[in-house]
Amino acid sequence: MTGRELAIEFTDLWKDLDTRQINTMLAKNVGMELLEFFSAYAEEFSDEWVPKDGEGEELSRRLPNLLIIGYLIRLLEERVD
Numbered sequence: 001m002t003g004r005e006l007a008i009e010f011t012d013l014w015k016d017l018d019t020r021q022i023n024t025m026l027a028k029n030v031g032m033e034l035l036e037f038f039s040a041y042a043e044e045f046s047d048e049w050v051p052k053d054g055e056g057e058e059l060s061r062r063l064p065n066l067l068i069i070g071y072l073i074r075l076l077e078e079r080v081d
Contacts, residue, residue, distance in 0.1 A: 001080065003073075003077055006073065006076055006077060006080065007073045010069070010072065010073050010076060011069065011073075014069060025072070026068070029072060029075060030068065030071065030072070034071070035068070038064050038067040038068055038071070039064045041067065042060070042063035042064040042066075042067055043060070045063065046059065046060035046063055050063075
């Protein structure tokens with residue numbers, strides 16, 4: 001499986017998870033310190049680069065999830081190799 005195929009499969013799976021399942025996955029794979037880092041980094045990034053309008057607010061809200069998903073996909077790639 002290529003990295004792209006793995007990412008597509010993971011994001012398709014992610015969309016179907018409920019909050020409890022996501023929290024369980026995060027607890028098993030991502031420490032609280034790293035979650036806090038992603039949240040702080042996303043906030044700092046969005047404060048500087050994201051417009052302060054309705055669309056920008058939605059992007060800012062979702063940015064930490066995007067960072068976490070990218071991190072989890074990278075973990076999967078390492079585990080598959």
